[in-house]
Amino acid sequence: xxxxxxxxxxxxxxxxxxxxxxxxxxxxxxGVLTPVFFAFLIAYMLDPVVxxxxxxxxxxxxxITAILSLVLGALGLFVFFALPALARDVAxxxxxxxxxxSGLLARIEPxxxxxxxxxxxxxxxxxxxxxxxxKAVAEKAVxxxxxxxxxxxxxxxxxxxxxxxxxxxxxxxxxxxxxxDRIVVTFGELVPPNWRPFVADSxxxxxxxxxxxxxxxxxxxxxxxxxxxxxxxxxxxxxxxxIGLVAGALAFIPxxxxxxxxxxxxxxxxxxxxxxxxxxxxxxxxxxxQALEGFVITPKVMGEKVGLSAVWVLFAxxxxxxxxxxxxxxxxLPTAAVAKIFAGRAVAAYRKSEFFRTAGPDAEGGGLAALLxxxxxxxxxxxxxxxxxxxxxxPAGGPPAGE
Numbered sequence: 001x002x003x004x005x006x007x008x009x010x011x012x013x014x015x016x017x018x019x020x021x022x023x024x025x026x027x028x029x030x031g032v033l034t035p036v037f038f039a040f041l042i043a044y045m046l047d048p049v050v051x052x053x054x055x056x057x058x059x060x061x062x063x064i065t066a067i068l069s070l071v072l073g074a075l076g077l078f079v080f081f082a083l084p085a086l087a088r089d090v091a092x093x094x095x096x097x098x099x100x101x102s103g104l105l106a107r108i109e110p111x112x113x114x115x116x117x118x119x120x121x122x123x124x125x126x127x128x129x130x131x132x133x134x135k136a137v138a139e140k141a142v143x144x145x146x147x148x149x150x151x152x153x154x155x156x157x158x159x160x161x162x163x164x165x166x167x168x169x170x171x172x173x174x175x176x177x178x179x180x181d182r183i184v185v186t187f188g189e190l191v192p193p194n195w196r197p198f199v200a201d202s203x204x205x206x207x208x209x210x211x212x213x214x215x216x217x218x219x220x221x222x223x224x225x226x227x228x229x230x231x232x233x234x235x236x237x238x239x240x241x242x243i244g245l246v247a248g249a250l251a252f253i254p255x256x257x258x259x260x261x262x263x264x265x266x267x268x269x270x271x272x273x274x275x276x277x278x279x280x281x282x283x284x285x286x287x288x289x290q291a292l293e294g295f296v297i298t299p300k301v302m303g304e305k306v307g308l309s310a311v312w313v314l315f316a317x318x319x320x321x322x323x324x325x326x327x328x329x330x331x332x333l334p335t336a337a338v339a340k341i342f343a344g345r346a347v348a349a350y351r352k353s354e355f356f357r358t359a360g361p362d363a364e365g366g367g368l369a370a371l372l373x374x375x376x377x378x379x380x381x382x383x384x385x386x387x388x389x390x391x392x393x394x395p396a397g398g399p400p401a402g403e
Contacts, residue, residue, distance in 0.1 A: 027324055037330055039172030042071070045215055046173075047180045064177045072170060086242050093239060100271045107273060202345075206338050213337045216301045221251045223297055224289070228261050231285035237265045238272050252333060254313050258293075262286045312336055 026033065046067050053063030176183075191199045225248025232240035247261035265286065269278045316336040320328030350356055 034330075035166075035168045036172055039169045040176055041214070041330075042068075042169070042173040043176035043180055044211070045218075046071075046177060048211075050177055050180075060178060064174055068170060068174060068177075082241075086245075089239055090242060097271070104271060104273065202341075205341055209341055210334055210337055214334060217252055217333070219301050220293070220297055221248045223301075224248045224251045224257065224293060227289045227292065231289055232265055232282070235281040235285050236274070236278065237282060238268050240265075243268070252313075253317060258286070258290055261289075312340075 046064075049067055050060060050063045053066070054060055058066075188196070188200070188203075225244045227244070228247045229241045229244030232243055237243065243261060243264045246264070247257045249257075250260055251257035262282070265282045266279060269282050313333065313336065316332040317329055320330075320332030320335070322328070324331065
C-alpha cells in the first residue's frame with residue numbers, strides 16, 4: 001500500500017502565494033500589458049457581434065475583418081478629420097487667451113476695486129506679483145498629460161514605441177476574437193470537474209454583468225460627449241466639442257465628468273464674455289444634460305443590476321491607479337463590478353449559514369447567548385436588565401429617569 005504524500009504547505013497558503021505572484025507580475029508588466037488590455041477589451045465587446053455573424057453563416061475571419069475595419073475606419077476618420085480641426089481650435093484659443101484674460105481683468109477691475117481688491121493690470125503683472133514663472137507653470141500644466149502619454153505608450157515617449165503600441169492593439173484584437181470561444185473552452189476544461197457547475201454559473205453571471213457594464217458605460221460616455229457638445233454649441237460656448245469630448249471621456253468617474261463640463265463651459269463664457277445671460281444658458285444646458293443622464297440615459301442603458309455606488313467607484317479608481325497606474329484605472333471599474341457579484345453571493349451564503357440563523361437568544365436559550373454564558377460573559381439581555389436595575393426611577397412610580 002502506497003504511503004500518502006505529506007502536504008508541506010496548506011492549500012490556502014499555496015493559493016495566496018500564486019495570487020501574490022500574479023499581482024506582482026501584473027504590476028511589473030503594467031506598461032506592456034496596457035495595449036494587450038485594450039485588445040482584450042475590443043475582443044470582449046465585439047465577440048457577440050462576431051458570433052451573430054457566424055449564425056448568419058459568415059466565416060468568423062470575414063466577420064472579424066468586417067467589424068474591425070468598420071471600427072478602425074471610424075476611428076481613422078475621427079483622427080484625420082475631426083482631431084485636426086479640434087487641435088486648430090484649441091491652438092487658436094491658446095493664442096487668444098492672454099488678450100482675453102486681460103479683457104476679463106479690465107471688466108472686473110471696477111467691481112473689485114470698489115470692495116478694496118487691487119487687481120493686476122495684466123496677466124504678466126499678476127504672475128509676477130504671485131512670484132510665478134510662466135515656463136514653470138507651463139511645465140506643471142503639461143505634466144499630467146505627459147504622465148498619461150507615458151502610461152499609454154508603455155513608459156516610452158518615442159514615436160516608434162507609440163506606433164508599435166497602436167499596431168499591436170488591432171493585431172491582438174483580431175487573434176483574440178478568432179480564438180475567443182476556444183480560449184473560453186480551454187480555461188473551462190482546466191477547472192476540476194466537481195467545481196465546474198459552480199464556476200460555470202459564476203462565469204455566466206460575471207459575463208452578463210461585466211458585458212452589460214462595459215458596453216453600457218462606453219455607450220453612456222459616447223452619448224454624454226455628444227449631448228454636451230451639442231448643448232454647448234447651441235448656447236454658443238467656444239470649444240464646445242472639445243469640452244464635450246473631455247466630459248464624455250471622464251463620465252465614468254462620478255461627478256468628475258459633469259463637474260469639468262460645467263467648469264470649463266463657465267470659464268469659456270467668462271473669458272469670451274457676451275453678457276450674464278450666457279452663464280445662465282450654460283447652467284440651463286448643463287442641467288438639461290444632467291437630468292437626461294440621471295433619469296433617462298443611465299437607467300435605460302446601464303440598468304440597476306450593475307450599479308456601483310460613487311464611494312466604491314472612487315475608491316476602486318484610487319486603488320487601481322496607485323497600484324497599477326493607467327492600467328489600474330482601466331481595470332478598476334470592471335474589477336469592482338465583478339467584486340460586487342461575489343460580495344453579493346458571500347452575503348447570501350452568510351444569511352443562509354447556521355451561524356446567522358442560530359446566533360442570538362432563542363427558545364432553548366442557545367445560539368450566541370448560550371456561548372457567552374459558557375464563557376462567563378453577560379449576553380445582551382442580561383446587560384440591558386442590569387442597566388435597568390441600577391437606573392434611578394421616578395418617585396411618582398414612572399419609568400426610569402431619562403426615558
